[in-house]
Amino acid sequence: MMEKKVYIKSFSRISVLDGEPDCRAFLTPMEARRMSRMMKRAVFVSMTALQKAGIGSPDAIVTGTGLGCLENTEAFLKSLTGVNDLPLRPTSFMQSTHNTISSMIAIRTGCHGYNATYSHLGTSFESAMLDGLLQIRSGSAANVLACAFEELTPDFSRMLEKTGFGPTVKDGRLSETAVAMVLSSDPQNAICELSSVKLGRSGIPMPEGFRIITRDDAISSYGNNFSVSALAVCDGALAAAEGEKSLIYNNFSGYDQALTILLPPCGN
Amino acid sequence: MPDRIYITGAGVISAIGRDKDQSLRSLMEGRGGTGPLHILDASLKDYPCGEVPFTEGELRKMAGIPDDGITTRSALLGTIALKEAVLQAGLSAEDIGRAALISGSTVGGMDKSERHYLDFLSPRDRNTGYIKVHDCGSTTELIAGAVGGFSMATTLSTACSSAANAIIFGASLINAGLADIVAAGGTECLSNFHLNGFASLMILDTAPCRPFDHGRNGLNLGEGAAFVILESGSSAKRRGAKALARLSGWHNACDAFHQTATSENGDGPYLAMKGAIEMAGISPREIDYVNAHGTGTPNNDLTESRALKRVFTRKMPPVSSTKGFTGHTTSASGSIETVFCLLAMEHGFIPGNLGWTASDPDCLTPVPPSGLKADLRHVLCNSFGFGGNDSALLLSRI
Structure with a gap:
């Protein structure tokens, strides 16, 4: 049986190279005031990617985030541990769970379909993207909104710098990511084909004949955060659209790696 | 037509037992495990919880983890449950080497983060190692490291359905032919973060919980972990593994x-x-x-x-x-x-x-x-x- 092909139809992203988005098209001032910065960005990139793909409500939503809603988590932790005297706010707790964003987008788009959030260090986004790919290949969904979000707080960036761990390796500049992309079984107007996503440990066999974008390449362009590889996938998609077969090698660590293969659309 | 998916091993630890045998006896005898907290240094005392009645030191012994390494309570609970599941499934080192590990968690290393948060914030280098295991994925990696092997690992974080969604993703991997053995489940320890969070939402009962009862008044929090070994029919047959049930x-x-x-x-x-x-x-x-x-x-x-x-x-x-x-x-x-x-x-x-x-x-x-x-x-x-x-x-x- 021919395996169903999966395409990237559209994406929208916010990296250190972009300013804060203008959310007025998607949020009332009242809604915007109640949201963390990351939630506002999430609404912006999700709704923009869906609009570009001409989709109102996706069949499924998958999200990757290594650290989740840090701002709300910290707000609750600070009240809890007496760092400040502010009362414990139920809203901070409610919006501290990692799946807050995926469910908020589901509510906004009226999506009752498959909804999953992955939180696995540097391969959170690829985990979500692989799940989305399988949803389409199995025929459970015709299109999937796949997202990646990381936010940074001043306190957490100081903590990460203390550990010298993970997002701080090789490049001291820490950053944030917001990416939403529409995966679809429909090749019409697709940016590229999402040929495969592999998760594995070190030593995943590397195929030849691809333009390779590594995690370090992404870090040098966008700064470092757990989900920076999602920005590399966007770059790979643009390269594939120009006819270059692209491989995104997310060499996060010896124990978590991911390979994403993107091909020019319509079998060029 | 995808291969059928079987469950060939299972392991569990919770307030009603450290393994399947103890859990079975408690379930059959109607013996619940909720009560006052003894292990967690709880900032709220009024809420009964289903606490696993072992200290971190005791859990380390049960999990076979040395006393000095950085770990989280969720990782210890998960390691104990996963080892029981692997043992029942009779997986060899080679089998585990090619298996996927899919876990579910929401609090991750929060039990340590809340205890050491002031150290985290200070410029001093004290308890800094726990910052590294604050996130959910690190708890899964700690479990993977303690058990050894695994060709891939990832973590679902969908709040209270995390472990169910880990099992679902594991099943998707098998159906797609990307794995033939998947250890899937979830782990969560009690923390003051969770306890205070649920209390702030006013959905905790100060009495033992009474699901579906006329006078029900909220939930009791609990902790624990469980894993199942999901396996394709062809892999189970090849290994001669006994299936407990079909997913x-x-x-x-x-x-x-x-x-x-x-x-x-x-x-x-x-x-x-x-x-x-x-x-x-x-x-x-x-x-x-x-x-x-x-x-x-x-x-x-x-x-x-x-x-x-x-x-x-x-x-x-x-x-x-x-x-x-x-x-x-x-x-x-x-x-x-x-x-x-x-x-x-x-x-x-x-x-x-x-x-x-x-x-x-x-x-x-x-x-x-x-x-x-x-x-x-x-x-x-x-x-x-x-x-x-x-x-x-x-x-x-x-």
């Missing part, structure tokens, strides 16, 4: 209504249950038991009852919640209750709905607290989470 259906749906409350008629729960039953290709009448999410909050039990009535229009199967035994083990509940369902199928009983005394006319009437004897062929297990992340798993006897 015959699953479905993940989103209520898409509110961050913490469920829609009036339980749309997400309804879609999850309906989808799982349809996938198995059976009729709702063939379901012999439903292990409900049944947290004991007024909202969950009402909307879950409504959703169950929408699915089971002709005849309501026996329904019970085991939250009265363990408390609500949040991210781990989906896999802990899956293991309870496996035990129920194997030993021909339905766990009682502890704490229930009086009918709520708007809710279904659950199985009595004493439980029932029953021959179970098809069992549905519900897990619903904040954010409307609702999932159902369907287990069928071989």
Whole structure:
């Protein structure tokens, strides 16, 4: 049986190279005031990617985030541990769970379909993207909104710098990511084909004949955060659209790696 | 047509037992595990919880982890449960080497973060190592490291349905031919963050929880971990592994209504249950038991009852919640209750709905607290989470 092909139809992203988005098209001032910065960005990139793909409500939503809603988590932790005297706010707790964003987008788009959030260090986004790919290949969904979000707080960036761990390796500049992309079984107007996503440990066999974008390449362009590889996938998609077969090698660590293969659309 | 998916091993630890044998005895004898907290240095004392009655030192011994390494309580609980599952499945080092590990967690290393947060904030280098294991994925990696092997690992974080969704993703990997053995489940420890969070939402009961009861007044938090070994039919056959049950259906749906409350008629729960039953290709009448999410909050039990009535229009199967035994083990509940369902199928009983005394006319009437004897062929297990992340798993006897 021919395996169903999966395409990237559209994406929208916010990296250190972009300013804060203008959310007025998607949020009332009242809604915007109640949201963390990351939630506002999430609404912006999700709704923009869906609009570009001409989709109102996706069949499924998958999200990757290594650290989740840090701002709300910290707000609750600070009240809890007496760092400040502010009362414990139920809203901070409610919006501290990692799946807050995926469910908020589901509510906004009226999506009752498959909804999953992955939180696995540097391969959170690829985990979500692989799940989305399988949803389409199995025929459970015709299109999937796949997202990646990381936010940074001043306190957490100081903590990460203390550990010298993970997002701080090789490049001291820490950053944030917001990416939403529409995966679809429909090749019409697709940016590229999402040929495969592999998760594995070190030593995943590397195929030849691809333009390779590594995690370090992404870090040098966008700064470092757990989900920076999602920005590399966007770059790979643009390269594939120009006819270059692209491989995104997310060499996060010896124990978590991911390979994403993107091909020019319509079998060029 | 994808290969069938079998469960060839299971392991569990919770307030009612450190393994399957102890859990089985507690379930059959109707002995719950909730009560005052002894291990967690709790900032709130009024809420009974389902605490695993072992210190970190004791858990380290049980998990076979040295005393000095950085770890989290969730990782220790998960390691103990996963080792039991691997042992029962009879996996060799080579088998584990090619297996995938899919875990579910929401608090990750929060038990350490909340204890050492002032150190984290200070410029001093004290307890800095715990910053590295704050996130959810690190707990999964600690478990992977303690057990050894695994060709890939990832972590679901969909609040209280995390473990159920880990099992669903594991099944997707097998169906797609990307893995033939997957260790899937979840782990969650008690923390002041969680305790205060649920207290701030005013959904914790100061008395033992009473799912589906007329006078129910909230949930009790719990902790624990469970893993199952999912295996393709061809792999199980090749290894000569004995299957405990078949994972015959699953479905993940989103209520898409509110961050913490469920829609009036339980749309997400309804879609999850309906989808799982349809996938198995059976009729709702063939379901012999439903292990409900049944947290004991007024909202969950009402909307879950409504959703169950929408699915089971002709005849309501026996329904019970085991939250009265363990408390609500949040991210781990989906896999802990899956293991309870496996035990129920194997030993021909339905766990009682502890704490229930009086009918709520708007809710279904659950199985009595004493439980029932029953021959179970098809069992549905519900897990619903904040954010409307609702999932159902369907287990069928071989």
